[in-house]
Amino acid sequence: MSLDFSVVFQNQRLLINGALTTLQLCLLAGSLGTLLGFCVGIIRASRVPVLSPILQGYVVVVRGIPLLMLLFFVYFGLPYVGVRALDSASTVVLAFTLSTGAFVSEIVRAGIESVAREQREASDALGLSRWQSLRHVVLPQATTVALPPLIGFYIGLTKDTSLAFVVGYHEIMRESQYVVDRTAAVLPIYLTVALFYFAICFPLSRLVALLERRRPR
Amino acid sequence: MNLDWGVVARYGDDLLRGAGLTLVISLICAVLSFGLGVLTALARGSSNRLLQLASTTYVEVFRNTPALLQIFFVYFALPSLGLRLAALPAGILALTLNNAAYGAEIIRAGIASIPHAQTEAASALGLSRRHVFTRVVFPQAIRNVYPPLINQLTILVLGTSLLSVISVPELTGTALTINSLSLRTVEIFAAATLLYLGMTTLGTFAMRALALRIFPRIPVR
Numbered sequence: 384m385s386l387d388f389s390v391v392f393q394n395q396r397l398l399i400n401g402a403l404t405t406l407q408l409c410l411l412a413g414s415l416g417t418l419l420g421f422c423v424g425i426i427r428a429s430r431v432p433v434l435s436p437i438l439q440g441y442v443v444v445v446r447g448i449p450l451l452m453l454l455f456f457v458y459f460g461l462p463y464v465g466v467r468a469l470d471s472a473s474t475v476v477l478a479f480t481l482s483t484g485a486f487v488s489e490i491v492r493a494g495i496e497s498v499a500r501e502q503r504e505a506s507d508a509l510g511l512s513r514w515q516s517l518r519h520v521v522l523p524q525a526t527t528v529a530l531p532p533l534i535g536f537y538i539g540l541t542k543d544t545s546l547a548f549v550v551g552y553h554e555i556m557r558e559s560q561y562v563v564d565r566t567a568a569v570l571p572i573y574l575t576v577a578l579f580y581f582a583i584c585f586p587l588s589r590l591v592a593l594l595e596r597r598r599p600r
Numbered sequence: 601m602n603l604d605w606g607v608v609a610r611y612g613d614d615l616l617r618g619a620g621l622t623l624v625i626s627l628i629c630a631v632l633s634f635g636l637g638v639l640t641a642l643a644r645g646s647s648n649r650l651l652q653l654a655s656t657t658y659v660e661v662f663r664n665t666p667a668l669l670q671i672f673f674v675y676f677a678l679p680s681l682g683l684r685l686a687a688l689p690a691g692i693l694a695l696t697l698n699n700a701a702y703g704a705e706i707i708r709a710g711i712a713s714i715p716h717a718q719t720e721a722a723s724a725l726g727l728s729r730r731h732v733f734t735r736v737v738f739p740q741a742i743r744n745v746y747p748p749l750i751n752q753l754t755i756l757v758l759g760t761s762l763l764s765v766i767s768v769p770e771l772t773g774t775a776l777t778i779n780s781l782s783l784r785t786v787e788i789f790a791a792a793t794l795l796y797l798g799m800t801t802l803g804t805f806a807m808r809a810l811a812l813r814i815f816p817r818i819p820v821r
Binding site for chain 1: 793
């Protein structure tokens with residue numbers, strides 16, 4: 384057993400690059416997926432005919448299969464159905480965006496449905512259009528309710544981006560695996576990677592706990 | 601694009617065997633992590649500072665690092681500490697440790713949801729401390745958090761797919777092997793998707809049926 388952390392500093396360029404790629408993937412897929420999730424969630428909560436059931440199918444399937452499976456499906460399946468123009472990085476972002484969209488949409492939908500009916504009726508009575516009542520009355524309240532589970536989901540997303548390793552995406556798990564293969568310094572490298580994820584996820588999970596304690600019931 | 605669904609029938613046995621292994625792994629991990637989860641929840645609620653610190657550290661570390669890293673750690677790094685496990689036991693150990701950390705938080709929330717008056721009433725009736733917990737607090741606590749526990753089981757079933765990375769031939773691993781043999785990505789992954797949906801639905805139903813058995817007179821929310 385060797386716990387010599389100098390190997391981490393000798394390979395810091397690789398590890399830092401991996402860390403930055405992980406962060407980049409989180410931010411890209413997180414923001415695109417949140418946008419998608421809000422759209423899907425609002426449409427499903429408004430019970431738009433035809434569109435809502437189709438989107439329900441999307442949500443059920445994506446939430447019902449392992450993320451790893453979805454990743455492989457998009458990665459191997461897209462060229463198969465004729466989409467060949469995407470490089471591997473875009474494929475990974477696409478897969479994580481699809482997954483984020485499905486999970487965020489359920490959080491958003493639950494948030495919208497938690498807003499009392501009377502709020503909508505009151506805004507109708509005030510002469511607000513459907514869009515105005517959604518934009519100015521329902522969504523602000525729904526977002527407050529949805530914030531803790533949303534952040535909770537982002538914690539999960541950050542950890543899940545490690546799966547991109549499997550399709551050869553150069554995030555921190557893949558880069559650390561290169562270093563491990565070359566130096567055999569399993570413990571110091573894995574502990575450093577664990578620390579990286581922990582440093583992001585732990586403060587966020589404290590924030591969730593704080594928000595949940597503060598939430599008016 | 602031409603689809604050949606015959607490939608699913610040709611490799612049907614392998615897919616079912618993979619799904620079977622997924623179910624077995626899930627079941628073992630579910631039972632083990634329920635036990636570990638209860639113990640951890642108790643340790644977090646105990647008055648012993650050392651137990652509190654150890655259990656809190658365990659829960660926070662495992663909840664805030666990726667499961668994939670934990671699997672790698674158990675499989676690749678533990679040998680350098682003297683514990684050498686084959687892929688399947690290593691995977692089961694890692695998934696159990698991961699799942700129990702989440703389970704412990706759910707069970708702790710359940711225990712916290714039982715009003716203290718229940719404990720007082722039970723001890724007033726002369727129940728020992730152990731019986732107060734096993735007969736009064738624990739059953740109600742589990743009933744109160746039964747829905748999130750079902751949810752956690754679904755997450756566990758889907759999470760077993762990660763073991764394909766350390767070459768455990770469960771459903772995802774099997775699908776990948778068949779994919780590289782047949783290059784029939786869409787058909788094979790669609791079949792695997794259906795099997796996963798089937799298993800998680802089955803698991804949810806089984807848990808609901810179990811609830812009717814354990815809590816016959818109290819509806820689970």
